[in-house]
Amino acid sequence: MTPFETCVERLTRGERHRVWSLIVTVFGDLAQGTDDQISMQAMTRITDPIGVKPEALRVALHRLRKDGWIDSRRHGRSSLFHLTDFGREQSVAAASRIYRAGPPTGSEWSLVMATPSSASSQRELEDIAMTRESVALSANSILAEGGSTNNGGHLFWSRPDWPSVPDWVKAATIGADIIKQYAALLATFREISGALPAGLDPFETATLRTLIVHSWRRILLRHPDVPDTLLPHDCKLPDCRSQFSDLLDRIPREHTEKIKAA
Amino acid sequence: MTPFETCVERLTRGERHRVWSLIVTVFGDLAQGTDDQISMQAMTRITDPIGVKPEALRVALHRLRKDGWIDSRRHGRSSLFHLTDFGREQSVAAASRIYRAGPPTGSEWSLVMATPSSASSQRELEDIAMTRESVALSANSILAEGGSTNNGGHLFWSRPDWPSVPDWVKAATIGADIIKQYAALLATFREISGALPAGLDPFETATLRTLIVHSWRRILLRHPDVPDTLLPHDCKLPDCRSQFSDLLDRIPREHTEKIKAA
Known part of the structure; x- marks a missing residue:
């Protein structure tokens, strides 16, 4: 097994990466620009070592085109694929979180409480939970990004005292399963780093x-984008984040420039 | 009816002032100093216009002595009464709130949350509620005076966003019955002020x-000492407070100096 194969094996071991989701990662990482295109052949060469069969690749590309995420045009006997405006918008939004070097900045979080005795208060709470990064704390209270915007509304806003946030609040932000996945990812990243x-x-x-971006984002995007002060103490997210940056720095995007179609 | 009698009538109308409680007010307002004494005769002259019978006065004084609030010594054929150290301590503590010209200052309030899934968290919440000015908001949350002191504990502390505190939170601090009593007291104080x-x-x-101090303190001391920002908008406490100060300024304590026993 070559060192490259060892890295691929380690990053795919025990995982079933869905092909359409891998393709989303490829475009998000390598071809997010408005003029970027990737040929069928290049996509095949990138995904073949991961064990993606040509038929599965064609089906996934077809699905993403149907969903309006990517589009294609004929080029000789091949096809060239590119992100649609919609797909690019989604990619850009996710990228700001995926590639960010640290925790969210400039976003103070609030504790927001509704009263069970007012239906409009409960509705307002649901609105906040739907439109902001947020974490449910109880039936009537959430942690949400940002501050009060609804003076005169029915919600009770307050600012957490960060140094004293207790463990049960942190446990509400990131579940035990995700903590376990970060621990496993950190082990993988460390192995890759050596190999x-x-x-x-x-x-x-x-x-x-x-594979590195995919392993990272599939955990990262499953939980709210909370500040590190809200992470459970045994959550390895910050260590994973710094390993992630180190790894990508060692195999920079510029090395992949020539795989894009002219 | 003289103007004095009109004022007394207005301040006692519809009220049943308990005699021992009136005596506590007399000592707290006029004889809180360590050397202050009030004779039986003086106490009788002060309480007689309120309709207090000599026998009721004797019973009440006896009770307060048994409770350790006041003590007495013989003086010729009469008795002189004074506050005990215990009674003085209680009087001084209440006075700081009763005679204060404005809302509590320098005391930031916090929202404190426990989690129902931790008994120790619930116990810590009860401790805070018992030892500080506080208001229950829900089964797991209170508003309490001051900030977090228990880093490493199980409570979630945060600072209310004062400008946006909603009505249901204010309604929890002062009940509808007390709001009604403040409205009635304000009407009374305004009548007295004219008469x-x-x-x-x-x-x-x-x-x-x-009578003025008594009418005020029996409402004031029935609810937590919350900042004005936590008062329901229709609560007349601030108006009552300013009327109270005005009235007492017009019949100052110095005019009563000579009723104390030498």
Whole structure:
């Protein structure tokens, strides 16, 4: 097994990555620009080492086109794929969180309480929970990003005293299953970090970047974007984040430039 | 009916003032100093216009002595009464709130939450509710005076966003019955203010001060000492407070000096 194969094996071990989701990662990481296109052949070379069959790749690309995420045009006997405006918008939104070097900044969080005796108060709470990063604390209270905007409304807003936030609040923000997944991801990232070879070709670089970004974002995007002060003490998110940045720095995006179609 | 009698009538109308409680007010308002004494005769002259019978006065004084609030010593054929250290301590503590010209200052309030899933968290919440000015908001949350002191504890502390505190929170701090009583007291104070005569003698001054302080403190001390930002919008406490100060300024304590026993 080559060092590259070892890294791929380690990043796919025990995981069933859905093909359409991998393709979303490829576009998000390598071809987010308005003029970026990826050919069928390049997509095949990137996903083949992950064990993606050509038929599965075609089905997934078809599905993403139907969903309006990507589009394609004929180019000789091949096809060139690119993000639609819609797909690019989604990718850009997620990228700001995926590639950010630290916890969210400039976003103070609030404790927001409704009263069970007022239906409009409960409705207002649901609105906040739907439209902001938030965490349910009880039937009538949530933690939500940002401050009060509804003076005269029925919600009770307050600012957490950060140094004294107790464990049960932190446990509400990130569940035990996600904590376990971050611990496993950190172990994987550390193994990869020791095994990562020099001199990868552009496609190998693209394959490994895709797997690294994919492993990270599939956990990261499953929970609200809370400040580190709200993380359970045994949550390895911050360590994973710094390993993630280190790994990507060692196999930079620029090395993959030539895989894009002209 | 003299103007003095009109004022007494207005301040006692529809009220059943308990005699021992009136005596507590007399001592708290006029004889809180360590050397202050009030004779049986003086106490009788102060309380007689209120309709207190000599026998009821003797029973009440006896009870307060048994409770350790006051003590007495013989003086010729009469008795002189004074506050015990215990009674003085209680009087001083209440006075700081009764005679304060404005809302509590320098005391930030916090929202404190426990989690129903932790018994120790619930116990810590009860401790805070018992030892500080506080208001119950729900089974697991209170508003309490001051900030977090228990880092590492199980309570979630936060600071209310004062400008947006909703009505249901304010309604929890002061109940509808007390709001009604403040409205009635404000009407009474305004009537008194128009009727208050000049040239009262020291005993009349003492009687009216006693009734005014008594009417005020029996409502005031029935609810937590919350900042004005936590008062329901229709609560007349701030208006009552300013009327109270005005009235007492017009019949000052110095006019009652000579009723104390040497």
